[in-house]
Amino acid sequence: MKISIIGTGYVGAVSAACFAELGHEVICVDVDQSKIDRINAGIPPIYEEGLSELLEKYAGRRLNATSDYDFAVMNSDISFICVGTPSDSHGNIDLGIVKAAGASLGDSLKKKEGYHVIVVKSTVVPGTTEKVVLPIIEKHSDKLAEDFGIAMNPEFLREGKAVYDFMHPDKIVVGSIDKKSGDIVASLYSGLECEVTRTNPRTAEMIKYANNACLATKISFANEIGNICKGLGIDTYEVMRAVGRDFRIGPYFLNSGAGFGGSCFPKDVRALIGKASEIGYEPVLLRSVIELNETQPTRMVQLLKNRLGSLREKKIAVLGLAFKNDTDDIRESRSTPVIKELLDNGARVSAYDPMANENMKMLFSDIEYHSSAADALRGADACMIMTEWDEFKSLGKEFDVMKRRLIIDGRHMLTPGKDVEYIGLCW
Structure with a gap:
């Protein structure tokens, strides 16, 4: 045709x-x-x-x-x-x-x-x-x-x-x-x-929104459980591995971390909230999904402050700028609010992403961009991992070039080494 x-x-x-x-x-x-x-x-x-x-x-x-x-x-x-x-x-x-x-x-x-x-x-x-x-x-x-x-x-x-x-x-x-x-x-x-x-058309339109809202809800649910587990000293990934074996739930979208981004989930959930409000319904659950997702990056910066105190003139390496791996798309990336808050606190940001550096430059032209993780980490007071790129899983000796080997992991990417201060966002 x-x-x-x-x-x-x-x-x-x-x-x-x-x-x-x-x-x-x-x-x-x-x-x-x-x-x-x-x-x-x-x-x-x-x-x-x-x-x-x-x-x-x-x-x-x-x-x-x-x-x-x-x-x-x-x-x-x-x-x-x-x-x-x-x-x-x-x-x-x-x-x-x-x-x-x-x-x-x-x-x-x-x-x-x-x-x-x-x-x-x-x-x-x-x-x-x-x-x-x-x-x-x-x-x-x-x-x-x-x-x-x-x-x-x-x-x-x-x-x-x-x-x-x-x-x-x-x-x-x-x-x-x-x-x-x-x-x-x-x-x-x-x-x-x-x-x-x-x-019919309106049902087809709703299927799309319900689909994305459900996935976004699973992510925020996993992050809520992860935040609670963090406070109780429980490994949320061990919890969710067991929960995901229930055929009624499934293992996907249960990874606790920095939250969801991209061109679909945040936009679509907000649009559905707006449509619900138009017909006089208050979508309490969907609002909480968005609200919790917005707080996750803030929690990462707070964990950083708990260790470093003032961030003024501290060099912070941000690894991962795309909203997810295997794309150069930075729309609603969780690294964006993290970088903004770091800059608002007077920090110097050193960034690296395998594909999204150029796109992020359109939002933040005044931070340092590097062509490798090692270059971004050199002389850094801390590192924040924001995207699930496979290459980040194998990082090890690259942390040796840091001024202080403090890592805030927002994506459960690393197995911490002996000489590294490793802090997981939800674990």
């Missing part, structure tokens, strides 16, 4: 490449010419494991990029909206980019004869596809809903493993107003061994 993808961020770029791998012809649409040029040259606009190989394989063949909505719509049967849905200043979802994409698609659809399906893949609060996107498309296309298809198809992709997750899904959800459009969207995934859950 011929597909157009609106937006070439993590979801859009990965979806485009994977749909091409499934045999579809794909046109990517973006307003950023540099992204268009990179995709057409077979170079991914973002880092994602396995994406480079797919783009190199299909760019110029099954996969092309353009800024021309008319060309994309005229030469495809189905269009996916994969643009960003950031939070506004109050934490609620900002639909500005989704609305703009819907309007542009509607303008192009006005010029096209024949049936065309528009699919919202961006993460949007329940009711958005039917009450926001659909009216915009109808207005700009001068067509009624029965003249085109409309559906919602949420993504469940882990950054760093998004290509694998797309090609090996544990669930595919298609929410549509009518059977015809839902059938078309579901058929795109026929090459994958996964049952397609069929529902």
